[in-house]
Amino acid sequence: MVTYQEAATAPLKNTGQIRLYDEDAFAGMRKACQLTARALDELAAMVQPGTTTEEIDRFVFQFGMDHGAIPATLNYRGYTKSSCTSINHVVCHGIPDAKPLREGDIVNIDVTYILDGWHGDSSRMYPVGRIKRAAERLLEVTHESMMRGIAAVEPGERTGAIGAAIQSYAEAERCSVVRDFCGHGVGLLFHDAPNILHYGSRNEGVEMRPGMIFTIEPMINLGRPHVKVLSDGWTAVTRDRSLSAQYEHTVGVTDTGCEIFTLSPGGLDRPGLPN
Ligand code: MF3
Ligand code: CO
Ligand code: CO
Numbered sequence: 001m002v003t004y005q006e007a008a009t010a011p012l013k014n015t016g017q018i019r020l021y022d023e024d025a026f027a028g029m030r031k032a033c034q035l036t037a038r039a040l041d042e043l044a045a046m047v048q049p050g051t052t053t054e055e056i057d058r059f060v061f062q063f064g065m066d067h068g069a070i071p072a073t074l075n076y077r078g079y080t081k082s083s084c085t086s087i088n089h090v091v092c093h094g095i096p097d098a099k100p101l102r103e104g105d106i107v108n109i110d111v112t113y114i115l116d117g118w119h120g121d122s123s124r125m126y127p128v129g130r131i132k133r134a135a136e137r138l139l140e141v142t143h144e145s146m147m148r149g150i151a152a153v154e155p156g157e158r159t160g161a162i163g164a165a166i167q168s169y170a171e172a173e174r175c176s177v178v179r180d181f182c183g184h185g186v187g188l189l190f191h192d193a194p195n196i197l198h199y200g201s202r203n204e205g206v207e208m209r210p211g212m213i214f215t216i217e218p219m220i221n222l223g224r225p226h227v228k229v230l231s232d233g234w235t236a237v238t239r240d241r242s243l244s245a246q247y248e249h250t251v252g253v254t255d256t257g258c259e260i261f262t263l264s265p266g267g268l269d270r271p272g273l274p275n
Contacts, residue, residue: 012188
């Protein structure tokens, strides 16, 4: 017996099957992802010493509401905020709170809006005031890692090509790649198959095909790759307390490579860094 509720949500379950989306879906993703990118653009001016991550989170909530979108993280598996804000040695899933940002901090802001059922998932690093040269280098390496992963997206190749491109570059730059979190299929679901590992080799993973949509969101550390999750059940930090950074784009596989849905409309893909 299948209940009405099961029947209604069956097409939206993560069954491990990889969805191939059509051109209408790509159009829906473009809109959702561009809304997320616009919010991340607006946040660039807001990230200053003294701003609290709760203020950032309120902006993300309100901007979504004003544009007919819902933050996907709200009430997701018990998470109660509209964004994740991960500062310094926080790797990911930092929970917005009342503590002001301080000069020299680096903060990742991760936003996912659901617009007309489509999920736009993206994050960027924001320097708070002037930051140290080592921190700036980590942001540059992490952004370049993500872009090299994106450049490895090609139909016929395996998803392992993405991880291989990221790992070989990041480690050559004497940084490490976090293993405990990965990119993911996205679209009508927030987290779907396939997993996108940010390390590994070319011949691993599944074959990429036109119509697949997923995120690439490497977390790169200045120190060792190991993380632990704090007692709040969410906040992941580096075990050695070294600085960690992350950027995230949502991409769709095309016949020749991929389309980056979450590119900044304002040229702010790397806020605070020279373009
Ligand atoms: N946006 C995150 C991602 O990139 C997921 C956050 S889930 C939360 O996949 F519950 F921690 F918000
Ligand atoms: Co994601
Ligand atoms: Co995200």
